[in-house]
Amino acid sequence: MMEKTATLGWAVLLGVLSNVSTVSAQGAPQSVTEVRVDVAKVDAGYRASKINGATVYNGKKEKVGTVDDLILGPPDWVPYAVLSVGGLLGVGNHLVTVPLSKLQVAGDQLVLPDATKDTLKALPEFKYMK
Template sequence: MIQRPITQFVAALIAASAMSVATGAAAQGAPQSVTQTRVDVVHMGAGFRASKLTGATVYNRDKDRIGTIDDLILSPSEQNAFAILSVGGFLGMGKHYVAVPFNSLQISDKQIVLPDATKQSIEALPEFKYAPD
């Protein structure tokens, strides 16, 4: 006896889902448009996962430690990416953040290098502050 109402409910749910897709209905009542893009997985495989870069140590050409990657920021209007480096300080005290263009970093052999940087030149950059949420 219960089988028939459950079957009817599932059928109604499937029909409603199909209608919302067919009519363009979307979450929160706003129409959504989705553009499909074919991704070359071989090319994507050569990229870097943000989760693996965050917290990584950044060195200069002389293998001096100059900071760590705290965050990555993507600029939608300029199509640029920036690495936010945590620099200076000792044991978390006195550190501050600076932004450097992501493309200025060289990543190879699981090491991140900002070739011409020194601790002093990086610490002299203007402090980066996150915008309030």
């Protein structure tokens, strides 16, 4: 009897292990995928909370704006920086978006090398929808 119980136990265990790649959530099968990340690279990055509010300079070290927000845009979820250009204390400012990849990090500053306040103000104005 003990031998039949052990065989049945192994059969159940093998059946469970053969379905490890598929998991059911709320009755719908879902595959579980694993993504390995180099945590040392992530640790060398910047948190969004540190980027928001940061001053943006151009290649001549002139202040051209401030990061107002970061937005991930579908369908490919590319990150964009919303920059506040001009204005004083949020009054009269002009919001524009630039791909986050266009911003460079130089020391502890964000740099948009070829930008000026005028070239940024010439971009279409961004308005929050939600």
